[in-house]
Amino acid sequence: MTAPILPPKPKARAEKVTLRQYVRLFREDILSAQPAKLYRAWMAEFRTPFFRSFLINQPDLLKTVLKERPDDFPKSGRISEGLRPLLGQSVFLTNGDTWKRQRRIIDPAFEGGRLRETFPAMWEASQAAVKRLEAFEGGEVEIEEHTSHAAADVIFRTLFSIPIEHEIAAEVFHEFRAYQRSQPILNVAAFIPLPRWMPRFFRSGTRASAAKIRGLITQLTSKRMAEIEAGSAPDDLATKIMTTSDPVTGERFSTEEMVDQVAIFFLAGHETSASALAWTLYLMAQFPEWQDKVAQEAAIGLSNDFSAVSKLRIARDVFREALRLYPPVPMMVRENTCPEKFRERDVNVGSQIVLSPWHLHRHERLWDNPDGFDPARFGTENGKSCLRDAYMPFSAGSRVCTGAGFAMVEGVLILSMILRRYRVTLTNRPAPEPVAHLTVRAKDGIWLRLEPRDAARNG
Structure with missing residues (x-):
């Protein structure tokens, strides 16, 4: 009997390592630094000389942290240390009243009606992405580069009504490509509490790239x-x-505040969508039967009409399954502000609460066939239950990504448009290896072969 095809994931590390070894592994790649037991544990504790971390996968604990008492578990400042040079005081990093004020101003822009208004710009960006791929027909293409280009184009067209070819947009895109490869998810301050005056040990060029990006956005x-x-x-x-x-204070964003928000829109709206789309296309090459289903659906139902997206159900489930296997943001960290007891363990104030979509989405005690690719799972009882309790590519609760609906429309649209025109197949290169930079990317890129679909040319 032929063994089932499993999408690639990093090999888990040995169970026992020293703190120094763990920090080194963490900085190199957060995913492969984790032990295999985390894919079946309900909770795991990690101790350093300075603080304790608790990774939680148990659904009721996740519900407590994200949905029932989010104010008691704010975003951890240990994560913001690494991202502050680019994101400043963006909604992604703030907490409390500042965060609530920012969301009150931002959220109305991403309501359903506004999504309908942004659809024409998404459609134009998708068409442009397909057009750029023409140069690679019959050959190999590093698809991450092109999904990054497409996602950035969507952001600039919907946010500022300019295409990626615009001089400033192109320069932001170029600088961001360099930044995301140089910036790990966690700075050294994630492990060692440093005084404010001490340098944060950013990698060479990271701070300069962040400053240049912010200058262009300004x-x-x-x-x-x-x-x-x-x-x-x-x-x-x-x-x-x-x-x-703001309906409470009457205030608007200043130019400086808007720069912070645009920076996170670009990070969240471009970087995460690019990652998700690239992995989805790789999965389509690995599972051609699903690719053909998406292409056939697109040939019939895809049109420049916002209502058409709701008819692309197969593409939606395929994209949703790719987000399960390769969540763009693999881990999120909250900080405990009240004494707690989780699973009979004391969780002291200041402890780090790690929420890991990477482990939760592949949890062996929650999901059927956790490492397999199966878009049909969402129609099963197990899949429906896990969607409610064990699926959070965009986080969950009050801090769910404000652009989650935007991302789902964009991802399904671009995926359908590309596969309506092209068949993607695997190359002879090694399988891509997932690693975490700012998002889950492939260590050496994702290479695919592009073949035009004859039927698409006639459409």
Whole structure:
């Protein structure tokens, strides 16, 4: 009997390592640093000389942290140390009243009606992505580069009404590509509490890249602020956010505050979508029967109409399954502010609570066939139950990603449009190895072969 095909994942490390070895492994790749037992544990404790960490996979504990008492478990400052140079005081890093104010201003821009308004820009970006792939017909292509290009194009078209070819947009994209490869998820301060005056030991060029990206974004936001004041601003996401007043305080974002938010929109909206799309296309090459289903569905139901997206059910389940196997943000960290007892263990104030979609989505005691690729699972009782209790590619609760709906529309649309036009197949290169930079990417890229679909050319 032929062994089932399993999508690649990093080999788990040995169970016993020293703290120094673990820190080194963590900085090299957060995924392969983890022991195999975390794929079946309900909770695991990790001790350092400075703090304790608790990774939790048990659904009721996740519900407590994310949904029932989120204010008692704010975002950990240990994570923000590494991202602060780029993201400043963005909604991704803040807590408490500051975060609530930011969400009150941002959330209206991503409501259902606004998604419908952004769809034409998504469609144009998807068409442009397919057009760029023409140069690789019949040959090999490193698909991560192209999904990054496509996702960045979507962000710039929907946020600022400019294509990726715009001079500033192109420069931001170029700088961000370099930044995401140089910046690990965790800075050394994640392990060692450093005084504020001490350097944070960023990798060479990371701080400079962050400053350049923020400078370019400042140009775009300053220009938009001037257009808003002159009454000539286009009706896009940036204008919507910058003209929305907090219903509680009446305040709007300043230009500087908007720079912080645009930085996270680009990180969350471009980097995560690029990762998810690249892994989805790799899975399609590995599972051609599902690829053909997506292509056939797209040939019939895909059109430049927002309502058509709801008909692309196979593409949605395929993309959803790719997000399960390769969640773009593999781990999230909260900090405990109240004494707790989880699974009969004391969780002291200041402990780090690690929420790991990477482990939760492949948990051996929750999911049927946890390492297998099966988009049909979401129609089963197990799949439906896990969607509620063990699936959080966009986090969950009040801090769920405000752009989750945006990402699902974008991912399904671009995937369907590419597969309607092209068949993707595996190459003779080694299977891609998942590693965590800012998101889950392939260590040496994801290489695929592109073949045009004759039927698509006639469509």
